[in-house]
Amino acid sequence: MRMKNLLWLQSGCCGGSTISFLNVDQPDFFTGLRLAGINIVLHPSISLESGREVIDVLEKCRKGEIKIDILAVEGAIHLGPNKTGKYFIFNDRPFKDWITDLARVSDYVVAVGTCASFGGIPAAGSNPMDVTGLQFLRETKGGLLGEGFASAASMPVVNVAGCPAHPDWTYETLMFLASAALRIEDLDRFNRPKFFYSKLAHHACPRNEYYEFKASAVAYSQQGCLFENLGCKATQCESDCNERLWLGRTGSCTRGGFPCISCTSPKFPDGFTPYFSTEKIGDIPTTLPLDVPKAWYVGISGLSKLACPERLRVNAVSFKEIDVDQV
Amino acid sequence: MVHKKIIRINPLNRVEGDLEISIEIRDGKVIDARASGVAFRGFERLLLRRDPMDALVFTCRVCGICSICHSTASSLALRSAFDARMPANAYYIRNIALASEVIMSHLMHFYALFMVDFTNKKYSSSKNYPGLVSRFAALEGSSYIAAMKARKDFLAFLGLFVGKWPNTLALQPGGVTKPVNASEIVRARAVLAGLSGFLEKELLDDNIESFLENDSVADLNTWLGAADHQQSDLGLFMEMAQESGLERLGKGPGRFLCCASYESPDGSTMYKSGYFDGIVNPFQQEKITEDVSHAWFVGDDHKHPFCGTTEPNAEKEGAYTWVKSPRYEGAVVEVGPYARLMINHDPLANDVARVSGVNAYTRSLMRIYEMLLLVRRIEEWIVRIDPEEPVYLPHRDAKDAQGKGFVEAARGMLGHWITIEKGKIRSYQIITPTSWNMSPRDAAGSPGAVEQALIGTTVEDEKNPVEVGHVVRSFDPCLFCSVHTLRATCLNHGRSTG
Numbered sequence: 001m002r003m004k005n006l007l008w009l010q011s012g013c014c015g016g017s018t019i020s021f022l023n024v025d026q027p028d029f030f031t032g033l034r035l036a037g038i039n040i041v042l043h044p045s046i047s048l049e050s051g052r053e054v055i056d057v058l059e060k061c062r063k064g065e066i067k068i069d070i071l072a073v074e075g076a077i078h079l080g081p082n083k084t085g086k087y088f089i090f091n092d093r094p095f096k097d098w099i100t101d102l103a104r105v106s107d108y109v110v111a112v113g114t115c116a117s118f119g120g121i122p123a124a125g126s127n128p129m130d131v132t133g134l135q136f137l138r139e140t141k142g143g144l145l146g147e148g149f150a151s152a153a154s155m156p157v158v159n160v161a162g163c164p165a166h167p168d169w170t171y172e173t174l175m176f177l178a179s180a181a182l183r184i185e186d187l188d189r190f191n192r193p194k195f196f197y198s199k200l201a202h203h204a205c206p207r208n209e210y211y212e213f214k215a216s217a218v219a220y221s222q223q224g225c226l227f228e229n230l231g232c233k234a235t236q237c238e239s240d241c242n243e244r245l246w247l248g249r250t251g252s253c254t255r256g257g258f259p260c261i262s263c264t265s266p267k268f269p270d271g272f273t274p275y276f277s278t279e280k281i282g283d284i285p286t287t288l289p290l291d292v293p294k295a296w297y298v299g300i301s302g303l304s305k306l307a308c309p310e311r312l313r314v315n316a317v318s319f320k321e322i323d324v325d326q327v
Numbered sequence: 328m329v330h331k332k333i334i335r336i337n338p339l340n341r342v343e344g345d346l347e348i349s350i351e352i353r354d355g356k357v358i359d360a361r362a363s364g365v366a367f368r369g370f371e372r373l374l375l376r377r378d379p380m381d382a383l384v385f386t387c388r389v390c391g392i393c394s395i396c397h398s399t400a401s402s403l404a405l406r407s408a409f410d411a412r413m414p415a416n417a418y419y420i421r422n423i424a425l426a427s428e429v430i431m432s433h434l435m436h437f438y439a440l441f442m443v444d445f446t447n448k449k450y451s452s453s454k455n456y457p458g459l460v461s462r463f464a465a466l467e468g469s470s471y472i473a474a475m476k477a478r479k480d481f482l483a484f485l486g487l488f489v490g491k492w493p494n495t496l497a498l499q500p501g502g503v504t505k506p507v508n509a510s511e512i513v514r515a516r517a518v519l520a521g522l523s524g525f526l527e528k529e530l531l532d533d534n535i536e537s538f539l540e541n542d543s544v545a546d547l548n549t550w551l552g553a554a555d556h557q558q559s560d561l562g563l564f565m566e567m568a569q570e571s572g573l574e575r576l577g578k579g580p581g582r583f584l585c586c587a588s589y590e591s592p593d594g595s596t597m598y599k600s601g602y603f604d605g606i607v608n609p610f611q612q613e614k615i616t617e618d619v620s621h622a623w624f625v626g627d628d629h630k631h632p633f634c635g636t637t638e639p640n641a642e643k644e645g646a647y648t649w650v651k652s653p654r655y656e657g658a659v660v661e662v663g664p665y666a667r668l669m670i671n672h673d674p675l676a677n678d679v680a681r682v683s684g685v686n687a688y689t690r691s692l693m694r695i696y697e698m699l700l701l702v703r704r705i706e707e708w709i710v711r712i713d714p715e716e717p718v719y720l721p722h723r724d725a726k727d728a729q730g731k732g733f734v735e736a737a738r739g740m741l742g743h744w745i746t747i748e749k750g751k752i753r754s755y756q757i758i759t760p761t762s763w764n765m766s767p768r769d770a771a772g773s774p775g776a777v778e779q780a781l782i783g784t785t786v787e788d789e790k791n792p793v794e795v796g797h798v799v800r801s802f803d804p805c806l807f808c809s810v811h812t813l814r815a816t817c818l819n820h821g822r823s824t825g
Contacts, residue, residue: 012345012366016391016493025479030472040466044340048443048465050796051336078366086641087367087649090345091337095366121388122368125377129369164391164493220504221719247486248479256490256497257504261384263494269384275496276380319506319717 003039004069004178007061007102010044011095012088012122013075016164017113018045024167025248036175041066055091062101070177071106071151072170073099073134076115076122077144080130087129096144099134103145107153108177109134110160112170117159118190118266125270133159136190139266155184159191163263168244169196190266192238200290201237201253201260213308214301215316224316226259228285231276234260235289330354334789337365339799341440344806346765348799349647352786360774360781362765362799363648364806367623367639374755379405379724379747382755386743387494389757392435392805394493395428396736400743400757406500408730408747411722415592417502419708420488420718422589422597424498425734426701426708427485430522431478432737433664433698436803438463438474441691442560444800445567447793455567462560470529470560477525484518487511502719509714516709523702532559535699543678561695568688577687577780577798580659583666584763586610586742588735589704597704598735601670602655612731612742615758618652621645621767629654629770632744632756633729650806652766652775653758661685661776662739662763663802665693687780687801694803726750736760738803764802777802
C-alpha cells in the first residue's frame with residue numbers, strides 16, 4: 001500500500017501539540033508512523049529541510065506534484081491586522097493564504113489543538129490579534145476556511161481539540177484518516193472525533209468518591225473533590241483524560257491536584273473562568289455538571305453531604321492519607 | 328572581484344518556532360546578519376485586565392517546549408505579588424519539575440535539532456559520515472530514535488510530579504498541588520534510573536559520575552581518548568566538532584547574564600545571579616531595558632519591563648522582526664547554559680571559557696554537560712521530599728501589587744513582570760531567553776547576540792549554508808516564546824500609552 005503523506009504546518013503556535021504528539025507511547029512515535037503508513041513530508045520541528053527547500057516542497061504540494069493525504073495545522077490562524085494577515089508573513093505571503101491553498105489540495109485537513117480548532121487562547125477576550133480556528137471561531141462555524149469547506153475526501157476539518165491535544169487523540173485520528181476509516185458521523189457537533197470527546201474528564205477521576213459525597217477540598221494539594229470550591233470543570237469537559245491518562249499513563253489534571261479547565265471546549269479559555277475557584281450562588285456552584293437538573297443537584301448533594309463517611313470527610317481536607325480507625 | 332550576496336533562509340527549521348535568518352555574504356564570509364521572528368503572538372496583551380491567577384493558565388501556553396519554565400516564572404511573580412509562602416517540599420518538587428523539563432529540552436535539542444546538521448551532505452567526505460547518518464538522520468537514525476524513546480519513557484517521571492504536560496497547573500504561588508507519597512518516590516527514582524541508563528549507554532558510554540569528574544578541557548580530551556568514548560554519541564559530537572571547526576563558529580557578544588534559580592527552602596539557590604562583562608558583577612533587574620527600534624512596534628525608546636511599550640505596527644519602516652531587543656545596561660548579552668555555568672564558576676565551564684571561550688561548540692557542550700548535572704541534582708532533591716509534610720500553603724490575593732519572577736529556563740534567563748491594580752492585571756511583561764539571544768539590532772545599531780555570532784562566519788557553499796545552521800542552533804532558539812508584546816502602561820511614570 002502507498003504511504004500516506006502528512007504535511008504539518010505551525011501557524012504562530014506554541015508547539016505544544018507537537019511536543020504532546022511526540023509523547024505518544026502506545027505505540028511510540030516511530031512505530032506509530034510505520035503502523036499508520038504515514039510519511040512526514042514536512043514538519044517544522046523535525047524535518048532536515050530549511051529555507052528554499054521548504055518552499056519548494058510546499059509549492060510542489062500546492063501544485064499537486066506531491067500529494068497531500070493529510071494536512072495537519074497547529075496553532076490559531078492570524079487574520080490581523082485589518083484582515084491583512086501581516087501578523088504572520090511567511091516568505092512574503094500571509095501564512096493564512098498558504099494554509100488556505102494547501103487545505104484545498106489535501107484529502108483531509110486536521111486541526112491539532114484547540115487553537116487551530118477554535119481559536120483557543122490567542123482568541124481570548126476581545127481577540128486583539130484577530131485569530132481564528134480553521135473552520136470554527138469559538139462555537140461559531142466559519143473560521144478561516146468557511147462553514148461550507150470540505151476537503152478533497154469530502155470531510156470538514158477534523159478538530160482534535162485540547163490544549164494540548166492528547167497524543168493518542170492526534171495519533172489515532174491520523175491513523176483513522178490514513179486508512180480512510182473516519183466517517184462524518186464519527187464527528188460530534190464541533191467536528192471532534194466522538195471516540196475521544198464523548199466522555200467527561202470527570203469520568204474515572206480518582207476523586208469521584210469524594211464527589212459523590214460532596215467531600216470537597218478547601219485548598220490545593222488536599223485529596224477531596226476540586227469541584228465545589230477549587231474551580232474544577234471536569235464535569236463539563238468533554239474528553240476522556242482521566243480514563244486515557246497522560247504521560248505514560250501516570251497522570252491527568254485532577255490527578256495532578258489541579259482543576260480541569262475544560263481545554264477541549266470551543267469556549268476555552270473564556271467560558272471557564274475563574275479557573276481556580278468555584279463561583280456560587282448561595283452554596284450552589286454555577287458550573288453544574290452538563291446535564292444535571294439544578295433542583296435534583298441541590299437535593300442530592302444535600303443528602304450526600306449528610307451521608308458522607310468520616311473517612312472521606314477527614315481525608316478530603318488532608319494532603320496525605322489518614323486512617324480514621326487509628327485516629 | 329568582490330562577490331556579494333544576500334541569502335535569506337526562511338524558515339530556518341529545527342528550531343522551535345518561526346525563524347527567518349538573512350545574511351549578507353562577501354567573498355564567502357558573512358558580513359551582516361538579521362534574525363527575524365516572523366509570527367506575532369501578542370500573549371501579554373491577552374492578559375490585560377484579567378484575574379492575576381489567569382497568568383498561570385495563559386503563560387505556560389506561551390511555549391509547548393518550556394511550559395514549566397513559564398509556570399515557574401509566573402508562579403514566582405505571583406508569589407512575590409501576593410507575598411505567598413511555600414513549604415519546604417514544594418521547593419524540591421518545583422526544582423525537580425523544572426529540571427526535568429530542561430533535561431528533556433536539552434536531550435531533544437542535541438538529538439533532534441543539532442546533531443542532524445552533521446548528516447548534511449557537506450560532511451559526506453568525513454570518515455565519520457556513515458556513522459553520523461546511521462545515528463543522527465532525522466526520524467531514522469538509531470541514536471535519534473533511542474533518544475526519543477528515552478524521552479518518552481521519562482515522561483512518567485514528570486507525570487508523578489505534575490500530572491500533565493505540557494501545560495500543567497501544578498506550580499502555584501503557594502507551592503505545588505500534588506503531594507507525592509513514598510510509593511511514588513520509589514517509582515520516580517526507578518524511571519529516572521531508566522533515563523540515566525540511556526545517557527550512560529548511548530550518550531557517554533561511561534557512567535555519569537565518572538564523566539562529571541572531568542573538571543578541565545584537558546580532562547575532557549583525556550576522557551575522549553580513553554576506552555571507546557569516541558564511539559559514544561557525545562564522543563562523536565566532540566570529534567566532529569573538531570573536524571568541522573565548530574569552535575571557530577559563532578562567537579557571541581562576550582557578555583552573559585544569569586538569574587538566581589533552583590531555590591532551596593533556606594533561600595539559597597543552585598544558580599546564583601550575575602552579569603559577566605569580563606568579570607562577574609551583581610545582577611540588578613532594574614538595569615534591563617527593552618528596545619523596539621527594529622521591531623514591528625510603535626516607538627523607539629528603551630523601557631524597563633515594568634514600564635511600557637506600545638502597539639504593533641506591521642508596516643514600520645526599518646523593522647524586521649516581532650522580537651524586541653532586551654539590553655542590560657544598554658549592552659547586548661547572551662544567556663543560556665554556558666552563561667549560567669560560567670557565571671557560577673563551574674570548574675569545567677570556567678576552564679572551557681578560559682581555553683576556548685564561547686562558540687558554537689562550547690555552547691552545545693555546556694548544554695549537554697548541564698543535562699548530566701541536572702540528572703544528578705534531581706536525585707538529591709528527590710530524597711529530601713518528606714511525604715509526611717505538606718506541599719502547599721494557601722495565600723491571600725492582592726488588590727494592588729507588583730511582582731516579578733525569574734528563572735533559568737532551558738535556553739537561559741526568563742523573566743515575568745506583573746502589575747496588579749484593583750485585583751486585575753494592569754500589565755504583564757515577559758522577556759524570554761530567546762529575546763535576549765535572537766534580538767534584532769537596537770537604536771544604537773548594535774546587532775543582537777545571534778546576529779553578532781553570525782557575522783564573520785565562513786560559508787563554504789552559499790547554496791548549502793550549513794554553518795549558519797550550526798551557529799543559530801547552538802543557541803537553541805525558541806521563537807514560540809519570543810514573539811510577543813503588549814499594550815502596556817508605565818505605572819511608575821503615571822503615564823498611559825495604550
